[in-house]
Amino acid sequence: MTSEGSWVHLLPLESPRLILRRFASVDVQPFLAYRSDPAVARFQGWESISLAEATAFVARQEAQPIGEPGQWLQIAITLKGGGKLIGDCALRVHAPDARQAIIGITLSSLFQGQGYGQEALSALLDSVFARMRLHRVQADTDPHNTPAWKLLERLGMRREVHSRQSLWFKGRWADEYVYGILRSEWLERRPFSVYPSIRISKNERGSWMCKVALKINKAGMDGKKVS
Ligand SMILES: CC(C)(COP(=O)(O)OP(=O)(O)OC[C@H]1O[C@@H](n2cnc3c(N)ncnc32)[C@H](O)[C@@H]1OP(=O)(O)O)[C@@H](O)C(=O)NCCC(=O)NCCS
Numbered sequence: 001m002t003s004e005g006s007w008v009h010l011l012p013l014e015s016p017r018l019i020l021r022r023f024a025s026v027d028v029q030p031f032l033a034y035r036s037d038p039a040v041a042r043f044q045g046w047e048s049i050s051l052a053e054a055t056a057f058v059a060r061q062e063a064q065p066i067g068e069p070g071q072w073l074q075i076a077i078t079l080k081g082g083g084k085l086i087g088d089c090a091l092r093v094h095a096p097d098a099r100q101a102i103i104g105i106t107l108s109s110l111f112q113g114q115g116y117g118q119e120a121l122s123a124l125l126d127s128v129f130a131r132m133r134l135h136r137v138q139a140d141t142d143p144h145n146t147p148a149w150k151l152l153e154r155l156g157m158r159r160e161v162h163s164r165q166s167l168w169f170k171g172r173w174a175d176e177y178v179y180g181i182l183r184s185e186w187l188e189r190r191p192f193s194v195y196p197s198i199r200i201s202k203n204e205r206g207s208w209m210c211k212v213a214l215k216i217n218k219a220g221m222d223g224k225k226v227s
Contacts, residue, residue, distance in 0.1 A: 015119045020089070040106060043142045100134065
């Protein structure tokens with residue numbers, strides 16, 4: 001937990017078309033389907049998974065404490081109305097410094113190219129910056145993964161590093177792009193329309209003030225001042 005926000009309340013998150021929530025046993029089959037798709041796996045650390053592995057993964061994620069430094073939290077991306085799982089995004093708070101984190105995302109091929117990636121990561125970034133007050137978020141990708149780095153740039157993330165052949169990956173030396181964005185940068189340019197339940201303004205000292213309407217959290221609909 002940061003000193004400002006409680007990770008327990010991070011999920012669920014709502015955006016115009018999506019609900020981001022914890023994984024549940026109902027997700028095993030759709031998760032297995034997209035994790036076994038070679039096109040989805042191409043730039044990921046896996047090739048495919050078995051039903052037993054998918055079941056164990058979901059069970060682990062159901063119990064994974066949110067925001068635990070050094071541990072990946074996998075977040076289910078689901079469609080509003082019906083709750084269909086279309087992919088997942090991931091968040092790992094840094095172990096040495098819990099004010100920073102790394103993110104990742106995977107969408108089923110059926111749901112790529114429709115802006116769902118941007119919508120999901122915008123909701124996540126909005127929440128970790130405005131509510132959890134993270135200082136910096138990073139994302140790494142293969143330069144050949146054009147949809148991924150285009151998405152990161154669409155989010156306003158900055159390409160900070162291009163490492164040459166820094167990773168032995170699926171039988172080849174792969175380059176890596178490292179993207180980063182600071183809290184101040186996100187709050188300056190955030191797309192208000194994506195996650196309108198957080199209202200942000202600067203106070204007289206130039207510090208960011210965040211008011212959150214926790215629309216679908218148990219805390220209710222009341223606006224809550226978090227900083
Ligand atoms: C990386 C990944 C999530 C990107 O998905 P994506 O669908 O391209 O990204 P978005 O959801 O932001 O969609 C953007 C595309 O949707 C289009 N789009 C359609 N409707 C849209 C809308 N309402 N809003 C925004 N974009 C929209 C955009 O024009 C854009 O297409 P373009 O790139 O051809 O211009 C996806 O390719 C993926 O899951 N890949 C496999 C896993 C992977 O490699 N993950 C990354 C590991 S680092």
